[in-house]
Amino acid sequence: xxxxxxxxxxxxxxxxxxxxxxxxxxxxxxxxxxxxxxxxxxxxxxxxxxxxxxxxxxxxxxxxxxxxxxxxxxxxxxxxxxxxxxxxxxxxxxxxxxxxxxxxxxxxxxxxxxxxxxxxxxxxxxxxxxxxxxxxxxxxxxxxxxxxxxxxxxxxxxxxxxxxxxxxxxxxxxxxxxxxxxxxxxxxxxxxxxxxxxxxxxxxxxxxxxxxxxxxxxxxxxxxxxxxxxxxxxxxxxxxxxxxxxxxxxxxxxxxxxxxxxxxxxxxxxxxxxxxxxxxxxxxxxxxxxxxxxxxxxxxxxxxxxxxxxxxxxxxxxxxxxxxxxxxxxxxxxxxxxxxxxxxxxxxxxxxxxxxxxxxxxxxxxxx
Amino acid sequence: xxxxxxxxxxxxxxxxxxxxxxxxxxxxxxxxxxxxxxxxxxxxxxxxxxxxxxxxxxxxxxxxxxxxxxxxxxxxxxxxxxxxxxxxxxxxxxxxxxxxxxxxxxxxxxxxxxxxxxxxxxxxxxxxxxxxxxxxxxxxxxxxxxxxxxxxxxxxxxxxxxxxxxxxxxxxxxxxxxxxxxxxxxxxxxxxxxxxxxxxxxxxxxxxxxxxxxxxxxxxxxxxxxxxxxxxxxxxxxxxxxxxxxxxxxxxxxxxxxxxxxxxxxxxxxxxxxxxxxxxxxxxxxxxxxxxxxxxxxxxxxxxxxxxxxxxxxxxxxxxxxxxxxxxxxxxxxxxxxxxxxxxxxxxxxxxxxxxxxx
Numbered sequence: 203x204x205x206x207x208x209x210x211x212x213x214x215x216x217x218x219x220x221x222x223x224x225x226x227x228x229x230x231x232x233x234x235x236x237x238x239x240x241x242x243x244x245x246x247x248x249x250x251x252x253x254x255x256x257x258x259x260x261x262x263x264x265x266x267x268x269x270x271x272x273x274x275x276x277x278x279x280x281x282x283x284x285x286x287x288x289x290x291x292x293x294x295x296x297x298x299x300x301x302x303x304x305x306x307x308x309x310x311x312x313x314x315x316x317x318x319x320x321x322x323x324x325x326x327x328x329x330x331x332x333x334x335x336x337x338x339x340x341x342x343x344x345x346x347x348x349x350x351x352x353x354x355x356x357x358x359x360x361x362x363x364x365x366x367x368x369x370x371x372x373x374x375x376x377x378x379x380x381x382x383x384x385x386x387x388x389x390x391x392x393x394x395x396x397x398x399x400x401x402x403x404x405x406x407x408x409x410x411x412x413x414x415x416x417x418x419x420x421x422x423x424x425x426x427x428x429x430x431x432x433x434x435x436x437x438x439x440x441x442x443x444x445x446x447x448x449x450x451x452x453x454x455x456x457x458x459x460x461x462x463x464x465x466x467x468x469x470x471x472x473x474x475x476x477x478x479x480x481x482x483x484x485x486x487x488x489x490x491x492x493x494x495x496x497x498x499x500x501x502x503x504x505x506x507x508x509x510x511x512x513x514x515x516x517x518x519x520x521x522x523x524x525x526x527x528x529x530x531x532x533x534x535x536x537x538x539x540x541x542x543x544x545x546x547x548x549x550x551x552x553x554x555x556x557x558x559x560x561x562x563x564x565x566x567x568x569x570x
Numbered sequence: 571x572x573x574x575x576x577x578x579x580x581x582x583x584x585x586x587x588x589x590x591x592x593x594x595x596x597x598x599x600x601x602x603x604x605x606x607x608x609x610x611x612x613x614x615x616x617x618x619x620x621x622x623x624x625x626x627x628x629x630x631x632x633x634x635x636x637x638x639x640x641x642x643x644x645x646x647x648x649x650x651x652x653x654x655x656x657x658x659x660x661x662x663x664x665x666x667x668x669x670x671x672x673x674x675x676x677x678x679x680x681x682x683x684x685x686x687x688x689x690x691x692x693x694x695x696x697x698x699x700x701x702x703x704x705x706x707x708x709x710x711x712x713x714x715x716x717x718x719x720x721x722x723x724x725x726x727x728x729x730x731x732x733x734x735x736x737x738x739x740x741x742x743x744x745x746x747x748x749x750x751x752x753x754x755x756x757x758x759x760x761x762x763x764x765x766x767x768x769x770x771x772x773x774x775x776x777x778x779x780x781x782x783x784x785x786x787x788x789x790x791x792x793x794x795x796x797x798x799x800x801x802x803x804x805x806x807x808x809x810x811x812x813x814x815x816x817x818x819x820x821x822x823x824x825x826x827x828x829x830x831x832x833x834x835x836x837x838x839x840x841x842x843x844x845x846x847x848x849x850x851x852x853x854x855x856x857x858x859x860x861x862x863x864x865x866x867x868x869x870x871x872x873x874x875x876x877x878x879x880x881x882x883x884x885x886x887x888x889x890x891x892x893x894x895x896x897x898x899x900x901x902x903x904x905x906x907x908x909x910x911x912x913x914x915x916x917x918x919x920x921x922x923x924x925x926x927x928x929x
Binding site: 210211293294324325372375377378380381527530533 | 606679680696700737740741742745806807808809810813819820823824826831832
């Protein structure tokens with residue numbers, strides 16, 4: 203009895219071991235795409251660039267960059283693999299970069315194929331390049347061996363300190379499909395010898411409509427969600443003789459949004475920000491160790507934050523992008539039928555949005 | 571003395587049989603058919619199953635733990651019973667084979683896409699066969715080991731806590747769904763497997779608290795489904811969830827360990843243990859039924875033939891959608907047996923009792 207069972211097992215094993223030859227993957231023979239870039243070409247075609255890290259052992263360059271022009275991203279993959287001795291796979295992809303013009307036109311088709319592909323991780327980051335993604339990725343930046351990895355680490359560290367939001371394929375798709383919020387993505391651009399985070403791209407559906415400048419991105423982050431950490435330099439008054447600035451550190455931000463009806467078809471949204479932090483640098487006339495002056499400073503900072511936040515909100519309404527998800531807040535306050543009959547895109551630009559900020563200085567460092 | 575099954579064994583066996591391939595698509599099914607907060611329907615299904623379990627318990631009580639085959643054969647002629655047995659056995663055995671094929675095809679979505687699925691299916695069936703011929707006690711012992719091999723994955727749900735948004739559990743209930751009847755049936759099919767309890771009667775200790783164990787197993791399966799579905803509803807936006815074929819695998823793909831980035835294939839492979847017990851139990855039940863007809867044949871032989879027949883049948887549906895369709899047709903039969911058998915048996919037993927009282 204045992205013998206027949208083992209014989210069966212052996213036959214089974216043989217069947218499996220020989221059957222999957224076509225799906226075999228040998229590490230030395232595959233190219234693990236790290237970053238893929240998409241750019242829109244003038245005639246409406248797509249330029250796809252892949253950056254593939256190589257092991258440097260055999261005197262090879264640290265990475266291989268492949269480019270092709272094609273009608274679709276998947277078609278490009280076939281063409282790219284013709285250019286290399288490696289079998290291209292996307293299981294270890296970390297980043298997707300979209301060129302500016304493509305982002306303005308909308309790139310849902312390209313994202314859709316990536317979301318559909320089970321080999322692509324939902325954690326792949328989605329990033330917009332201010333300019334051409336291709337030219338940013340083909341360059342070698344002298345301080346770094348592998349450009350793609352450098353960009354990836356740069357984004358990771360910026361996400362950690364909250365200057366840009368974490369946007370992965372999963373995040374982008376989730377917000378794209380949600381009817382009460384629009385997706386966002388970080389923007390990077392190239393400098394002479396570096397890559398720099400340039401701000402946040404705000405989308406309407408899949409089309410880039412507005413850019414939040416990098417200096418403003420913390421204010422945007424404050425309104426988007428609760429967060430911790432980040433340091434925020436604020437210029438309270440910029441006149442030459444009376445320059446007053448403060449570095450607000452170890453921020454803890456709590457956001458609350460309230461919705462009330464304003465008339466039958468409109469709403470009033472109140473965004474309340476509670477920010478607490480530490481002052482590590484202050485230039486100005488106030489004596490922050492004095493209780494009174496400290497309160498004055500708190501009010502000044504609060505006013506500045508409100509001013510920046512409301513400016514962003516105004517532009518967002520003008521461009522009709524609901525990147526903060528105010529639609530979802532409204533949705534949770536109205537009955538289902540009303541929400542379905544309402545065209546949020548039409549209602550959103552006209553709603554009243556107010557921002558109020560409370561600032562609390564926790565301490566001001568080691569010195570009085 | 572012959573070994574008998576205790577309450578804990580019944581609990582493990584029923585839970586492991588219930589939770590199979592259904593869990594992969596379950597959150598999508600809830601979202602697709604019931605829309606906002608579709609997870610609520612799981613409560614309804616669990617209640618229906620609980621009622622069905624009550625019926626099965628009644629059969630156990632009224633028949634004093636007698637095998638259902640004996641009850642049938644005592645009151646109905648063989649020419650009526652045997653064709654009926656064949657239909658049940660075919661449905662159960664096909665359920666086992668199709669579940670195996672579905673698992674293999676789902677597995678091939680992420681790994682080995684061009685390999686022949688029947689090779690995997692053959693190995694899976696072989697494994698199931700080797701376990702079945704060892705008998706129900708060996709199956710129970712294996713399930714006890716297997717449950718620990720899959721239960722450790724439950725805490726992985728905690729990794730999603732930061733990404734869940736309360737606002738996604740809107741105050742809208744069951745809006746934007748469609749075809750509620752179909753949806754109920756689809757959700758219900760993920761709970762099936764408990765009906766095999768009917769065949770376990772002769773193996774259960776007389777003093778086992780069958781009712782409690784069976785219900786606890788159902789509640790445990792329900793909680794497992796509920797937790798996964800709740801995570802999906804808080805993690806994905808509704809329209810997104812409706813479009814994801816297998817949200818559970820997608821969730822696994824999102825998990826990142828500090829030491830490994832894409833762990834889903836590894837994690838997914840562990841779930842084979844859940845599916846294996848489902849396959850084993852359906853084939854075991856089918857073989858047991860067939861053996862009632864061919865009493866002089868050995869159990870191992872009967873199992874081999876029934877499994878071989880449905881293995882060959884399962885060559886026919888080639889792609890995932892087809893297997894899904896076939897499986898849902900077979901599920902109709904399973905559903906009918908799950909309710910029909912206990913009701914029919916209660917009828918027979920009441921009739922017998924009535925006759926005894928009036929003789």
